[in-house]
Amino acid sequence: METITLLMGGFEQALTPTNIALAVFGSILGTIIGALPGLGPSNGVAILIPLAFAFGLEPTAALILMTSVYYGAMYGGRISSILLNMPGDEPALMTTLDGYPMAKQGKAGEALALSGLASFFGAFLATIGLVIAGPLLAEVAFLFGPAENFALYAMAFATLGGLASRNQGKAIFAAGLGLSLAMIGLDGPTGSTRYTGGHLHLMEGVDFLVAIVGLFAITEVLMFIEHQGKESAIGIKVGRITAPIKTVWHCTGTMIRGTAIGFIAGVLPGAGASLGSFLAYSVEKRISNKENTFGKGDPRGVAAPEAGNNAAAGGALIPMLTLGIPGSGTTAVMLALLMTMNITPGPLLFAEKPDLVWGLIAALFIANIVLLILNIPMVGIFVRLLMVPSRILMPLVAMVAFAGIYSISGSLFDIGLMVAFGVLGYILRKLGIPAVPIILGILLGNQMEKHLRRALTISDGELAILWSSPISISLWAIAITGLIAPLLLRRYLRPRNQKS
Amino acid sequence: MLLNLSRQMVIGGVVGIAAIATASTASAQFRPSATECIAPAGVGGGWDFTCRSVGKALSDLDLVPGQVAVTNLSGGGGGVAFASVVSGRGDDNDLLVAASTATVTRLAQGLYADATADQVRWVGSLGADFGIIGVAVDSEIQSLSELMDMVIADPSSVAFAGGSAAGGFDHLKILQVAVAAGMDDVTQVKYVAFDGGGEAVTQLVGGFVQAFSGDISEATGFIRSGDMRVIAVLSEVRLPGEFDNIATAREQGLDVVSPNWRGFYTPVGASQASFDYWSEALKTIAASSEWQEVMTNNGLMPFAKSGADFQSFIDQQLVDIETLSRDIGIID
Amino acid sequence: MSDRVFGAVFLVLALAFIAGASQFDVPRFVDPMGPKGFPRMAGAAVALSSLYMLLRPDPNPSWPDRRRLFEIAFVVLVFIGYVYAMKPIGFVAATAITASFISWRLGSRPAIAPVTGIIIGFSIYAVFHLALGLSLAKGPWGF
Numbered sequence: 001m002e003t004i005t006l007l008m009g010g011f012e013q014a015l016t017p018t019n020i021a022l023a024v025f026g027s028i029l030g031t032i033i034g035a036l037p038g039l040g041p042s043n044g045v046a047i048l049i050p051l052a053f054a055f056g057l058e059p060t061a062a063l064i065l066m067t068s069v070y071y072g073a074m075y076g077g078r079i080s081s082i083l084l085n086m087p088g089d090e091p092a093l094m095t096t097l098d099g100y101p102m103a104k105q106g107k108a109g110e111a112l113a114l115s116g117l118a119s120f121f122g123a124f125l126a127t128i129g130l131v132i133a134g135p136l137l138a139e140v141a142f143l144f145g146p147a148e149n150f151a152l153y154a155m156a157f158a159t160l161g162g163l164a165s166r167n168q169g170k171a172i173f174a175a176g177l178g179l180s181l182a183m184i185g186l187d188g189p190t191g192s193t194r195y196t197g198g199h200l201h202l203m204e205g206v207d208f209l210v211a212i213v214g215l216f217a218i219t220e221v222l223m224f225i226e227h228q229g230k231e232s233a234i235g236i237k238v239g240r241i242t243a244p245i246k247t248v249w250h251c252t253g254t255m256i257r258g259t260a261i262g263f264i265a266g267v268l269p270g271a272g273a274s275l276g277s278f279l280a281y282s283v284e285k286r287i288s289n290k291e292n293t294f295g296k297g298d299p300r301g302v303a304a305p306e307a308g309n310n311a312a313a314g315g316a317l318i319p320m321l322t323l324g325i326p327g328s329g330t331t332a333v334m335l336a337l338l339m340t341m342n343i344t345p346g347p348l349l350f351a352e353k354p355d356l357v358w359g360l361i362a363a364l365f366i367a368n369i370v371l372l373i374l375n376i377p378m379v380g381i382f383v384r385l386l387m388v389p390s391r392i393l394m395p396l397v398a399m400v401a402f403a404g405i406y407s408i409s410g411s412l413f414d415i416g417l418m419v420a421f422g423v424l425g426y427i428l429r430k431l432g433i434p435a436v437p438i439i440l441g442i443l444l445g446n447q448m449e450k451h452l453r454r455a456l457t458i459s460d461g462e463l464a465i466l467w468s469s470p471i472s473i474s475l476w477a478i479a480i481t482g483l484i485a486p487l488l489l490r491r492y493l494r495p496r497n498q499k500s
Numbered sequence: 501m502l503l504n505l506s507r508q509m510v511i512g513g514v515v516g517i518a519a520i521a522t523a524s525t526a527s528a529q530f531r532p533s534a535t536e537c538i539a540p541a542g543v544g545g546g547w548d549f550t551c552r553s554v555g556k557a558l559s560d561l562d563l564v565p566g567q568v569a570v571t572n573l574s575g576g577g578g579g580v581a582f583a584s585v586v587s588g589r590g591d592d593n594d595l596l597v598a599a600s601t602a603t604v605t606r607l608a609q610g611l612y613a614d615a616t617a618d619q620v621r622w623v624g625s626l627g628a629d630f631g632i633i634g635v636a637v638d639s640e641i642q643s644l645s646e647l648m649d650m651v652i653a654d655p656s657s658v659a660f661a662g663g664s665a666a667g668g669f670d671h672l673k674i675l676q677v678a679v680a681a682g683m684d685d686v687t688q689v690k691y692v693a694f695d696g697g698g699e700a701v702t703q704l705v706g707g708f709v710q711a712f713s714g715d716i717s718e719a720t721g722f723i724r725s726g727d728m729r730v731i732a733v734l735s736e737v738r739l740p741g742e743f744d745n746i747a748t749a750r751e752q753g754l755d756v757v758s759p760n761w762r763g764f765y766t767p768v769g770a771s772q773a774s775f776d777y778w779s780e781a782l783k784t785i786a787a788s789s790e791w792q793e794v795m796t797n798n799g800l801m802p803f804a805k806s807g808a809d810f811q812s813f814i815d816q817q818l819v820d821i822e823t824l825s826r827d828i829g830i831i832d
Numbered sequence: 833m834s835d836r837v838f839g840a841v842f843l844v845l846a847l848a849f850i851a852g853a854s855q856f857d858v859p860r861f862v863d864p865m866g867p868k869g870f871p872r873m874a875g876a877a878v879a880l881s882s883l884y885m886l887l888r889p890d891p892n893p894s895w896p897d898r899r900r901l902f903e904i905a906f907v908v909l910v911f912i913g914y915v916y917a918m919k920p921i922g923f924v925a926a927t928a929i930t931a932s933f934i935s936w937r938l939g940s941r942p943a944i945a946p947v948t949g950i951i952i953g954f955s956i957y958a959v960f961h962l963a964l965g966l967s968l969a970k971g972p973w974g975f
Contacts, residue, residue, distance in 0.1 A: 033964075047964055145708030146692075169884040173842070176877030180849055183874060187867040189693040191577060191611055191665050192856045194867060195849075203580055218911070225907050225937060226896045324698045324721065332542065336570070339552050344797070346721025391938040391945075395931035396952050402914070403923070403956045407966035412915055419911045426904070430893045431838055441874075449870040450695070453863045457692045458659045458709065461864035666861045687861060829860060 007131060010358030013060050014366055022061055023068045023363075023370045030072020031371075031378065035080050037217045037397065038209055038404020040089025041073035041313070042330040049337055059343070060359040066337060067360070068367035070330055071123060074313050075371050078115045078306055079382050083108055083233060084397060086217040090208060090274040091309035093439055094281040096216070098294060098301025103233035105297050109241035109383045114299055115306040116375040117248060120368055122259045122307035126314025127364045129263055134350060134357075137267050137315075138322035144268055146454035147466050151475035152268065153448040156275060156440070158479035159282040170433045178441015179448070181206050188446070189453060201413040208442045210405055210414050214421025215428075215435040217401040222426045224394050234390045241380045243299075251303040254284055262308030266315020274443055276315070280308025286482070314364065321345050321357065530593060530773035532564045537764075538597045540581030541574045542696070546629065546715065547598040548572060550762045553794050554596075554626060554782075560790060563781045568596075577665055578603050579612040586619045591769035596623070596778060601760040602669040604814060608821040609667065609831050618768075621775060622814045624782035624806030625763030627795050629715040631673045631734035631756075632746070636704050637727055644732035644752045647711060648681035655688035661700035661709040663718065665693050667830045670700075672821075673734060673758045674713040675828050680754040686828055701728060715760050716743065716799040734758035739801060761803050763810070779806040835889030839882045846879035907937065922971015928953035 026048070033044040048069050052062040077092030082099035095115060102111040129137070144152070157175050184195045185205030196202040224232065261283055262276035284304035285294045294301045317334075319325045324345040326332035338345060343356060350357050385393065406415050425435055452466075459465035467473050535558070537551035548570070555568030573581040581597060589595055597620070607617045633644055641647045651658045662670030671691045678686045692709055694700040697718025704712045705727045712719070712728070716739070722728040723743075732749040733739055734756050739746065749756045764782070766775060785791050786804035795802070805813055825831045853868040853875070895901065910933050917926040932949025940948055960966045 047966070141702055142706035145703060145706055167890060169881050169888070172877060173881035173885065176846075176874055176881060177842075179874035180846075180871065180878055183871040186579075187856075188695065189665055190859050190862055190867050191667070192858060192867045194856055194871060195852060200580070200583060204574070221934065222904050222907065225904050225934075226900055228938065323702055325696075325702060336548065336552065336572075339549065344721065347725035347727060348721055389939075391935050391940040392948055392952075394938055395934040395948065396956075398934060399927050399931050399952055399956055402927070403960050403968060406918070406923075407960050407964075407968055410967065412918060415918075416912070416915045419908065419915065422911070423908055427838070430895065431834055432890060432893065445874070452870065453865045454692050454694070456865045457690065457863040460656050460690075666863065667859055671861065691861070692863075 003131060006354055006358045007361065009355065010360075010362035011365075013355065013359045014064060014362040019061055019064050019363075020366070020370070022057075022065045023366050024374070026065045026068030027072040027075075027367060027371045027374055030069035030074075031076035031079070031374070033069070034073030034076025034092075035088050035382070036404055037080055037086050037088050037401040038213045038408065039073075040077065040209065040330075041070050041091070042333050043408055044069045044073040045330055045333045045337070049333070052337070059356060060363070062337065063356075063360050064363040064366065066334060067363045068370065070313065070334070071310070071364070071367045071371055074123070074310050075116060075119050075375065077309075078119070078302075079112065080397075082111045082115065082302070083382065083385055084217075084393075085220055085232075086397065086401070087212060090212060090439065090443060091277050091313070093212065093274065093436060094277045094305035094309075095302060097281065097305075097436070098296070098298050100233065101295070101297035102299070102302065103386070104236065106236050106239045107297065108233060108236075108386055109239055109379055110243050110247065111299070111302050112379040112383060113241060113375075114243040114247060114251065115302045116372070116379060117243065118251070118255050118258065118303040118306040119310045120372040120375075121255045122262055122310035122312075123314055123368045124365070125259045126263045126266070126311040127361060127368065129311075130314055130317060130364070131361055134318055134322065137318050138347070140264075140267050141319050141323055141325070143471060145469075146451045146458065148469060148472045148475065149268075150448060150451040150455055150466060151472040151479070153444055153451065155475045155479035155482065156279060156444065157437075159279070159286070159482040167432060170431070171437055174428070174434050174437035175441050178438040178443075179445040180441070181211070181438070182442045182445025183449075188450060199413075201411060205446070206417070206442055207409065207414060208439060209408070210418045211421050211442050212439055213401045213405055214418040215425035215438065217397060218418060218422025219425030219429060219435075221394055221398045222422060223429065224390060232390065234386050234388070234393060236386060241383055247299050251300050254288065254300040254303045255307040257284060257287070258304040258307030259311040262311030263315040265308075266312030267318050274309070274440075276312025277305035277309035278440060280311075281305040282482075317360075317364075321349055321360075322347055530771060530777045532594055532774075532777070534566075535564045535568045535594045535596070536571060536592075537568050538571045538573050538581050538585065538595065540578035540598065540603075542572055546600060546602075546697075546717065546760070546762065547578070549717070549798070550598040550600070550626075550764075551596075553798075554598075554764075554785060557785045557788065557790055557794070558781060561784060561788060563784065577606050577611065577668060579606065579615070582607075582612050582615050582620070585765075585767055586615060590767050592767050593770045593774035595767055595770070596764045597766070598762070599765050600629075600669075600762050601758075601817065602664060603765075604817050605669045605672060605821050605825075608818045609825050611667075617814065617818055620765040621768055621770070622810050623764050623766045623775060623778050624810050625761040625803055625813075626782055626786050626791065627800035628759040628761045628803030629717045629798075629800055630739065631670075631758035631760065632712075632714060632716045632719065632730045633674070633677065633732045633734075633749070634701075634704065634712040634714075634719060634723075634728045634730045635710065636707060637729050639710070639729065641711075641731065643747070644677070644749055644754060645681075647731060648677065648683075648754070651678065651689060652681065652683050655683075656690060658711055659690045659692055659709040660711045660713050661692050661694055661703050662713040663694055663697035663700050666691060667825075668693070669760065670697075670713045672824070672828075672830070673756070674711075675830075676756045676758065676824065677732075677734075677749060677754055679828065680749075680756050704728065720797075720799045735801070739799070741796060743799060759801075759803060761805075762800070763805075779810075782806055833889065834892050834895070835885045839885030839887075839889070842882040843879055843886060846875050846882055850875040850879065903937065907934065910934075918969045920971075922973065923968035924953040924957050925971055925973075926969075927956060 033039045077088040078095045080086045080088045081092045081095040085100040087093045099111045186203050258280035261280045265276035316331045320331040326335045539548040539551040541547045551570045558564045635641045660674050664670040675686045697714040701722050730746045733746045738744050853871045914930045928949040931952040932946045935948040936945035
């Protein structure tokens with residue numbers, strides 16, 4: 001088979017001692033960058049680009065370094081999610097929901113090991129998907145016009161219902177708040193300024209990393225001050241540092257579903273890893289949450305989003321390579337790197353530059369295998385973080401969060417905003433209003449609006465365009481089921497809880 | 501976000517590498533050290549391409565020591581970068597900012613708030629990217645006049661996709677064509693703004709819009725792969741090389757020429773020596789064989805201007821675009 | 833009660849947000865929906881759900897007592913002070929002071945807390961600036 005030959009050629013190019021050393025170096029660095037709040041995969045890759053030049057790396061070696069940092073950061077993001085309830089970056093957001101409760105139950109090591117395995121599973125299968133169907137899958141992008149994309153986003157928000165809060169009203173509030181915050185800044189299609197109050201800082205809108213770090217890390221510090229660290233995972237016995245075979249077996253179906261959903265979300269340009277992990281989690285919860293264990297430390301709630309976000313990271317490479325459309329911040333930076341090496345991605349890249357593409361794919365496999373191996377000892381090391389007393393650990397992570405945001409944006413305004421989000425997050429948490437929908441709103445709001453407006457421009461304002469294709473109709477059907485089903489279930493199955 | 505990422509590239513950049521520039525010409529007084537190029541938009545767009553390709557050429561030709569750090573400072577169609585250069589980097593000798601006809605368009609339309617073109621110095625251009633109008637390869641439309649007949653008969657039947665905002669450069673092209681075709685109310689033309697040429701072409705190929713208005717460099721991949729048919733190029737004469745089978749709009753009786761030059765401006769307070777240095781450096785690049793190859797790969801045409809020549813070209817273009825925008829009704 | 837207060841505050845904010853949309857400058861060439869439509873929809877979602885919280889509040893959460901609340905407010909003030917201090921005294925000094933304070937509030941002995949803070953300040957500087965090459969605010973001493 002031709003594919004196999006090409007892939008072998010890729011490995012031949014990639015498997016040199018230098019390249020493997022680079023992969024190990026990149027994986028460790030990426031994991032650390034991913035775990036630090038405020039620095040995510042896109043920053044990780046951006047930080048490393050100058051380094052690749054400084055070393056004078058040739059294209060394959062540079063790509064190996066970048067992909068191992070990319071995936072390292074995807075793996076690393078979950079560490080602070082699980083141990084500290086602070087997602088290091090946006091794809092790791094959903095992992096907090098069950099990962100942190102597991103840590104509080106003394107199962108931090110288990111959660112880390114399982115999520116590492118799920119990450120590998122998702123990334124590895126997605127890379128195989130890329131090998132088998134890369135250029136073919138690029139065609140999926142041609143099926144999603146503005147209306148279909150809008151329906152996809154609407155579905156994402158509709159499945160939010162009851163995701164992180166028992167009170168639907170509060171979940172809607174949080175999503176609405178996120179979407180509203182996303183409106184701040186310059187309106188792309190017309191150039192009107194919206195809600196900036198004349199601040200140049202706000203022209204670019206509210207950076208979602210600032211919101212994430214504020215709503216999670218700073219809020220967590222304030223909760224600590226309130227409880228003096230009594231209700232946290234810190235100081236708890238860490239228990240085993242592997243996942244029991246039974247748990248892994250129990251999660252196999254979850255990982256397969258998470259991978260499939262994440263991969264598809266990744267392939268769609270503009271959806272990206274965060275939507276992948278989010279949908280993987282919410283679908284898994286709908287399917288598997290029979291005993292109401294999700295959100296309370298269910299291992300499947302850790303496996304699903306981690307398989308999902310890593311699969312999405314792999315899938316996102318497809319539109320980047322074949323259409324030149326960067327689906328996420330990280331792929332945008334990778335695109336920049338390719339262009340600097342005089343490689344212009346596009347529909348003919350697979351045909352014109354096979355050695356590069358297959359070298360990249362080989363690099364993806366290598367990075368993931370290296371990460372899997374590294375993660376076995378790493379889990380043991382990271383879990384020890386919880387043994388550090390909170391009076392040292394908490395000021396450290398708070399300050400790292402500040403340094404992370406400041407070093408990236410160089411703006412005092414941003415870190416001030418981060419403190420404001422921290423205070424808001426504290427109040428929201430007290431009132432039981434979930435923070436996750438806010439982040440999603442900020443993350444997806446602008447794209448969602450643009451898709452809607454484009455669809456309505458094409459149809460001259462006719463709303464019917466929004467449900468005029470089989471794809472959009474199916475997406476709306478899922479959205480409506482997702483929105484109504486929990487309400488009906490609650491009404492008919494548990495009438496006593498209606499008022500709570 | 502992209503803005504954020506790239507500050508790092510700047511910081512981490514170049515420092516360690518020690519190749520001293522062998523400045524061939526111009527000033528002995530100015531030597532570039534840590535040169536930065538600001539791309540006023542996200543990664544993957546035209547400005548980003550300008551910074552990266554020219555940055556690489558500067559470094560390959562030893563016109564700068566080490567690498568040129570590229571910063572993506574997106575927002576406001578280049579307005580954020582323009583404002584921050586004017587207010588914060590006004591005397592930086594080691595700064596180039598990517599610019600194009602789109603920059604001049606927005607300045608002419610007064611879309612950079614109070615900013616004016618004389619707040620920066622226009623150092624030079626290296627090539628031009630000509631506008632094209634394209635349709636999907638399975639479209640029935642074969643020529644620009646056919647397309648414009650459809651638009652005039654029923655404006656809502658044709659949606660144009662482009663990578664610039666409403667009133668921006670891609671939109672303006674199609675409005676110019678509509679004016680030339682004798683359309684009375686050009687506000688009727690349906691234009692859908694996407695986040696860049698790549699996304700717009702994808703939507704065209706997917707069949708969600710009927711036509712594409714953009715630059716040829718944004719679409720070369722899709723033209724070569726046979727997904728897109730270009731029905732007109734907005735240049736004075738046909739493009740050389742592989743694109744010489746594309747008819748100009750002028751040939752089809754619609755006299756619209758839309759060169760999107762690619763070049764740079766520098767801060768107004770930068771030293772004259774540095775200005776001369778960069779203007780010479782750009783000339784050197786434009787003449788190099790490396791640059792010829794970049795242009796061929798990306799569908800760019802020669803368009804090298806620098807110094808006073810470039811300045812007077814910019815002045816004229818500002819006037820032209822302002823007049824046009826006023827006539828069409830984009831500005832009052 | 834907490835929900836009611838919160839709902840009332842955000843109802844007002846959301847209505848202001850919706851009203852604010854009328855202030856946008858809209859150019860002549862504009863899509864059918866324009867820049868105002870979506871903010872109004874998002875604002876309406878916030879307004880309606882705030883109204884819901886105002887009318888059907890959950891039971892009150894357990895707020896910390898006055899002393900703790902004061903302490904949390906003070907930490908927030910320290911953070912704000914940190915933001916303002918960063919440029920004048922530099923990242924490391926500002927971070928060391930803030931970290932010492934938090935460490936003290938979380939139970940470090942007053943003699944140990946500053947040591948913790950200074951170590952934290954310098955280690956973050958080492959990792960972010962020296963190892964990763966990121967820029968942090970420079971103080972009068974160059975760090």
